[in-house]
Amino acid sequence: MNLPRSLIIGGFLFAVFLLAAILSFVWTPYDVEVLNIAAKLRPPGATHWFGTDHFGRDIFSMIMVGARTSIAVAIVAVGIGIGLGVPLGLWAAANHRSWLDEVIMRGNDLVFAFPSLVIAILITAVFGPSAINAIIAIGIFNIPVFARISRGGALSIWTLDYILSARVVGKGTLRISAEHILPNIANLLIVQGTIQFSLGILAEAALSYVGLGAQPPTPSWGRMLADSQTMISFAPHLALFPGFAILLTVLGLNLMGDGLRDILDPKIRRLRQ
Amino acid sequence: MSLLSVKNLCLAIGTLEILRNISFNLGKGEVFGVVGESGSGKSMTALALMGLTPGFAITSGRAELDGTDLINLSEGEMCALRGNQIAMIFQEPMTALNPVQTIGDQVAETLIIHKRANRREARKIAREKLNRVGLPAEQFPLDRYPHELSGGQRQRVSIALAIALRPKLLIADEPTTALDVTTQAQILDLLKSLVAEEGMALMLITHDLAVVAGIADQVAVMQNGEIVEVGPTAQIFRQMRHPYTRQLFAASGHVPARDPQTEDAPLLTVTDAVRTYAMPRSGLFSRPPPFPAVNGVSFTLNKGENLGLVGESGCGKSTLTRAILGLEPLQGGQISLLGQPVGPKMPNSLRSAVQVVFQDPYGSFNPRWKVARLVAEPFHLQPNVPADWHQQVADALVSVGMVERDMDKYIHEFSGGQRQRIAIARALILRPELIVLDEAVSALDVSIRAQILDLLADLSDRLDLSYLFISHDLGVVRAITDRVLVMKDGKIVESGPTGQVFTNPQHAYTQQLIAATPRLPDA
Numbered sequence: 001m002n003l004p005r006s007l008i009i010g011g012f013l014f015a016v017f018l019l020a021a022i023l024s025f026v027w028t029p030y031d032v033e034v035l036n037i038a039a040k041l042r043p044p045g046a047t048h049w050f051g052t053d054h055f056g057r058d059i060f061s062m063i064m065v066g067a068r069t070s071i072a073v074a075i076v077a078v079g080i081g082i083g084l085g086v087p088l089g090l091w092a093a094a095n096h097r098s099w100l101d102e103v104i105m106r107g108n109d110l111v112f113a114f115p116s117l118v119i120a121i122l123i124t125a126v127f128g129p130s131a132i133n134a135i136i137a138i139g140i141f142n143i144p145v146f147a148r149i150s151r152g153g154a155l156s157i158w159t160l161d162y163i164l165s166a167r168v169v170g171k172g173t174l175r176i177s178a179e180h181i182l183p184n185i186a187n188l189l190i191v192q193g194t195i196q197f198s199l200g201i202l203a204e205a206a207l208s209y210v211g212l213g214a215q216p217p218t219p220s221w222g223r224m225l226a227d228s229q230t231m232i233s234f235a236p237h238l239a240l241f242p243g244f245a246i247l248l249t250v251l252g253l254n255l256m257g258d259g260l261r262d263i264l265d266p267k268i269r270r271l272r273q
Numbered sequence: 274m275s276l277l278s279v280k281n282l283c284l285a286i287g288t289l290e291i292l293r294n295i296s297f298n299l300g301k302g303e304v305f306g307v308v309g310e311s312g313s314g315k316s317m318t319a320l321a322l323m324g325l326t327p328g329f330a331i332t333s334g335r336a337e338l339d340g341t342d343l344i345n346l347s348e349g350e351m352c353a354l355r356g357n358q359i360a361m362i363f364q365e366p367m368t369a370l371n372p373v374q375t376i377g378d379q380v381a382e383t384l385i386i387h388k389r390a391n392r393r394e395a396r397k398i399a400r401e402k403l404n405r406v407g408l409p410a411e412q413f414p415l416d417r418y419p420h421e422l423s424g425g426q427r428q429r430v431s432i433a434l435a436i437a438l439r440p441k442l443l444i445a446d447e448p449t450t451a452l453d454v455t456t457q458a459q460i461l462d463l464l465k466s467l468v469a470e471e472g473m474a475l476m477l478i479t480h481d482l483a484v485v486a487g488i489a490d491q492v493a494v495m496q497n498g499e500i501v502e503v504g505p506t507a508q509i510f511r512q513m514r515h516p517y518t519r520q521l522f523a524a525s526g527h528v529p530a531r532d533p534q535t536e537d538a539p540l541l542t543v544t545d546a547v548r549t550y551a552m553p554r555s556g557l558f559s560r561p562p563p564f565p566a567v568n569g570v571s572f573t574l575n576k577g578e579n580l581g582l583v584g585e586s587g588c589g590k591s592t593l594t595r596a597i598l599g600l601e602p603l604q605g606g607q608i609s610l611l612g613q614p615v616g617p618k619m620p621n622s623l624r625s626a627v628q629v630v631f632q633d634p635y636g637s638f639n640p641r642w643k644v645a646r647l648v649a650e651p652f653h654l655q656p657n658v659p660a661d662w663h664q665q666v667a668d669a670l671v672s673v674g675m676v677e678r679d680m681d682k683y684i685h686e687f688s689g690g691q692r693q694r695i696a697i698a699r700a701l702i703l704r705p706e707l708i709v710l711d712e713a714v715s716a717l718d719v720s721i722r723a724q725i726l727d728l729l730a731d732l733s734d735r736l737d738l739s740y741l742f743i744s745h746d747l748g749v750v751r752a753i754t755d756r757v758l759v760m761k762d763g764k765i766v767e768s769g770p771t772g773q774v775f776t777n778p779q780h781a782y783t784q785q786l787i788a789a790t791p792r793l794p795d796a
Contacts, residue, residue, distance in 0.1 A: 161631040162639050165699070168598050169651040170624050183641045 007259020013252025017245070021067040030058035032065050033217045041235050051237045053227065059237065062219040063245050069131065069220045070249065073213070074200030076135045078193055081142020086189065088143070089150030090181060093158060094173040105151065108144035116141035117206055124212035131214040138203045142196050149192050153185035187264035191257050198253035205246050221246050275300045276474050277322075277442055282334035282344070284314075284321050284498075291317050291330070292498045299442070299491070304468055304475045306489030306506065308482055308521070310718035311689075314498040315478045319444045322476075323359060324351040338442060356383045360435035364447035366427035370419040376403070376430045377415025383437045402433040406463060424586070425456035429463070436467060443467075444476045449484065453585035453745060458789035461488055480718060482525045483748075483791035486510060494518045510794045520720065526793055527723035528752040529730035534577050535755060540611065540706055540739050541574040541597065541627075547605030548592050566592040568763035569606070574707070579733060579740045581754035581771060583747060583786070589763040590743050594711050597741065598629055611706065621654040628700035632712035634692035638684040644670070645680035648699045655703070669698040673728060690721035697728065701736070709741045714749055726753055747790050751775050759783045 029049070036056035044051040050059035092104040120137035127133045157163065157180070166176050207213040208222025216223070221242040228238030275298035282295040292314045299305045309315045320326050322336055322343055336343040338358060346354065363369045371379060380399035384390045390398060396415060403413060406429040419427055428448060435443055445464065449457035465488055468475045479485055485492055486506060493503040494517060502515040513519045549563040566589045574580045584590045595601045597608055599615045608615040613623050628651065631637045638647050648666045652658045659665060667677040673694040684692060693713065700708050710729070714722045730753060732738055744750050750757055750771070757774050759767040759782065767780040778784045 161633055161637040164600070165629060165631065165637060166650065167600055168624070168627075168629050169653045170621050171653055175653075180639050184639065 004259040004262045006255040007263065010252045010255025010257075010259055013248050014256055017067045017249045017252070018071065020064045021071050024061075024064040024068050028058075028061035028064050030061045032057055032061045032219050041231070041238075043235075044237055050241045051235075053224075053238055054231060054235075057219075059224075059241050062224060063221070063241055066219045066221040066224060066242065067245065067249070069208075069214050069218060070201045070204050070246075073131060073135050073138065073204040074197050077138035077142055077200040077203075078196050080136070080139030081146045081196060082189065082193065085143040085146025086150045086182075089147040089152075090154055090177040092147070093151045093154035093181070094177055096155060096158065104147065108147050111141065111144045117203060120203065120207060121210065121212060124207060129212040129215060131218070134204055134207045134213045137207070138200050142200070145196060146189065146192065149188050150185055153188045154181045157181050157184050187260075191261045191264060194253050194257035194260060198250040198257070201246065201249055201253070276303075277336070277338050277476075279322070279336045280334055282318070282321060282336055283332070284317060284326060285331045286327070286329060290498060292321065295334070295500055297491075297493055297500065297503055299474050299476065301441075301474055302468055302472050303491065304465070304477055304489045306485035306492040307476065307478045307495060308480065308485050308492060309495035310480060310521075310720065312497075313495040315495050316446055317498075318495075319361065319446055319476065319478055322442075322444065323355060323361060324348070353387070356435075356440070357387050357438050358440050359442045359444065360438070360440040362428070362431050362435050362443070362445040362448045364450050366424045366431060366451060369431050370427055372419050375416045375418055376408075376413070376422070376433075377417075380430070380434050380437055381415075383434060387438055389438060398437065399433070402437050403430070405436070405467075406430070406433045407459075408433070423456075425452055425460060428452060428456075428460055432460075432463065432467070436471065436473075439471060440473060442474050442476065444478070446478045447480070448477070450479070450481070454747070454786060455585065455789045457484075457791075461791075464488070481791065482521060482719075483793045486794050487791050494521065507794075522793065524719040524723040526748070527719075527726060529723075529727045531579075531730045531753070532734050533579065533755050534734075534737075536576045538576045539573045540576045540578075541608070541741070543573075543593075543597070543606070543608050544571050545606035546570045546593065546596060546603050546608060548589075548596055548601065549604050550592075565763050567596065567603075570760075570763070570765055571606075572758055572765060572768065574739060574741060576706070577733075577737055577739055578756065579742060579754045581750035581757035582741060582743045582760060583745065583750050583757060584760035585745055585786075588760045590760055591711070593760075594629075594709055594741075594743060597709060598627060599624060621656075625651070625654045625703045626706045627709065628703065628705040628707075629709045629711060630693070630696045630700050630713040632715050634689040634696065634716060637696050638692065640684055642684070643680065644682055644684065644695060647684065648680075648695065648702055651699060651703045665702060666698075669702045670695070672701065672732070673698045688721075690717055690725065693717060693721075693725055694728065697725075697732070701732070704736070705738070707739045707741060709743065711743045712745070713742075715744060715746055722749070729753060747775070747786060759786070 039052050039056040040054050042048050042052040048058050048060065050063065052058055088104050092101045095101050120134070123137040124133045163176060163180060166180055204213055205222035208220040209226045211223070211226070213222055214220040224242040225239055232239050277299040280296050282292060283290070284292040295318055297305065307315045307318065317326070321332055324343065324346060326332060332344055334344060377396055377399050380402055381392070381395035384395040384398055385392060400410060400415060404410065408426060408429055422430065449460050452460060461484065464475060477485065477489060489506045491504065492506045492509045493500045494515065495501065496517045501517050502509060509518065513522060546567050547565060547569060548567040549565045551561040552564045553561060570593060582590055596603055597615065599617060599619045602617055610623060610626055645663065645666050648669055649662055652662055666680060670677060670679055675691065675694055675698065687695065714725050717725060726749070729740065733740060742750060742754050754771045756769065757771045758765050759774070759780065761782050767774060767778065767783045774783065775787060778787055
């Protein structure tokens with residue numbers, strides 16, 4: 001099969017960071033929790049590939065461990081969104097035009113109506129800054145996204161004849177949703193999943209930047225950016241590397257989402273042929 | 274001199290030849306019918322003339338419209354010609370119009386684009402054209418939106434749009450296929466009178482031989498990208514020199530051999546069935562008025578009988594079907610199958626007695642399942658899936674003319690006719706007493722339709738099945754049913770033995786339906 005170029009490039013970028021994150025569990029060039037003031041603010045070079053920060057920690061190692069934090073937060077947040085949003089959306093679609101549909105979707109609108117990052121800041125401020133609270137805050141705002149997508153996709157499939165014939169053989173809405181609807185909206189969910197994943201990484205970086213994400217000594221890209229702020233004039237590498245890490249991961253995920261949409265969406269696939 | 278002269282028109286995509294040596298002449302004020310089955314290249318011919326073929330297609334040959342060669346024109350020159358000299362009407366009146374523009378604006382738009390008129394004049398001309406196609410100003414002001422019109426009325430707007438600039442050539446691609454028979458007759462009459470009065474040429478593309486027989490001066494029969502036979506209509510139908518023409522003709526009027534054995538035992542009884550839907554509320558606090566989609570329908574279907582239910586769109590046949598399948602409750606009356614009441618809460622054992630085949634062979638199957646699982650789906654109705662389910666699926670497939678190997682394929686690997694066979698296999702798997710065929714052959718080409726009708730007739734004889742055959746196509750109903758019900762506005766207006774109803778219709782509506790149905794000339 002002829003893969004779209006965006007999928008290949010995006011997949012490669014994301015794979016690099018994913019591998020770095022996995023590798024960080026077993027090996028990093030230096031221990032990120034050990035301070036070495038003597039070697040502080042070294043520029044990038046042979047011993048420290050990306051240089052060191054003001055505590056003498058190795059930036060390259062911190063980027064690797066930071067990738068772990070970002071990806072873990074985003075995966076769980078998207079998981080919450082899919083795990084709760086998709087069933088809600090399917091449930092609403094199965095009860096289209098009933099009060100239940102209205103209640104679910106208006107509830108979604110309510111969540112949508114709040115600026116997500118501000119509420120995430122509120123949640124973490126109230127319950128204390130931590131990676132777990134950041135995950136929950138980001139996850140909650142993924143729920144309506146997936147609920148809407150799955151309801152929209154499901155509604156168009158509910159009108160098809162094969163659903164009617166499943167009803168003729170006595171299948172209930174739960175079984176039809178699981179057997180017929182879900183596999184046929186999976187493409188929509190995968191594409192939206194990659195987009196939400198990149199948004200999750202951005203949100204985690206933003207929360208860490210204001211100090212409400214993962215707490216020290218766990219490195220995270222957002223806090224590395226925040227820490228580097230005062231030193232940007234004489235040690236720009238402190239800001240550049242985490243900045244590029246965020247940029248490239250998000251870019252990679254967005255390209256992947258684009259490429260997946262090209263493969264999975266039959267309408268676009270037909271246009272390409 | 275002919276208006277349009279096409280010589281050796283060829284079209285290829287890559288190495289695949291789509292059209293081969295298409296040649297014909299079309300004179301002013303003439304109707305040229307192009308008949309063929311799907312994939313024969315009839316629509317592609319029209320698109321090639323309009324310069325609307327996909328960019329990577331290679332077109333060669335000549336097609337002269339009044340001395341201008343259409344094939345070698347640039348896109349810019351073609352744009353000036355489209356709508357102006359050649360206009361086109363499409364099949365689907367529901368999607369051919371822009372839903373957010375008023376009908377007046379859409380008709381006026383062509384005039385403005387081709388700089389024939391300013392906005393005020395354009396609207397005046399649009400009004401005249403809409404009057405001309407039978408949409409008078411009192412009922413159809415220019416500021417109506419497409420969704421406020423019926424299918425036939427929308428098709429009239431499409432025609433008004435096409436004739437706004439008085440084109441020399443009008444191409445109509447299946448213009449009446451999506452319409453009811455009575456509406457179809459009106460639209461064909463309109464097209465015929467437009468050709469006569471405005472002196473333009475009409476190229477009418479259709480799969481329906483009977484439509485062409487009634488209106489065309491010349492007919493071309495297409496198969497696999499070639500014109501196999503072309504000539505004056507009467508001559509073509511009289512002589513039928515090419516075997517494919519004979520085959521098409523035979524398939525169009527095909528009547529399967531049947532051996533009806535009706536017992537006098539009622540299988541399905543419908544008594545005073547009423548099903549109403551709530552209409553949109555007229556005010557904030559008023560109760561929504563009920564709309565009776567099915568209004569006091571009663572009939573009996575005996576064991577072994579093939580019963581036809583005929584009616585135009587919106588007559589309530591789909592609603593009635595859903596009620597008979599036990600998917601929706603009735604507000605009044607009763608339906609009983611094998612003596613037990615039918616409804617959303619009916620037991621699975623009773624559900625197994627009635628199965629269904631739908632119209633659309635493309636929407637009837639979950640594209641992500643293999644055929645084995647698709648055909649086995651009705652086993653859900655049984656307490657346990659039988660141990661030999663695999664063998665039963667294979668048998669069902671073989672009985673509808675498929676092979677066992679097909680079980681491991683996905684549905685997109687099959688053609689429309691094959692899919693309909695698989696749908697029938699799915700309906701047969703539980704050995705039901707009654708199969709509801711909801712427009713089951715309407716979407717198929719005539720030769721495939723003939724095969725499916727043969728299959729259905731054979732199955733009903735062999736397996737002692739009863740059919741409720743729901744269709745808008747009188748010809749098909751006549752071919753396969755013993756008794757027929759005619760439905761209009763939620764009521765059965767006439768019923769009786771099929772032959773009798775068709776030869777001697779009593780109700781005015783039945784007479785109107787039969788008169789509107791295009792007929793093939795007798796061979």
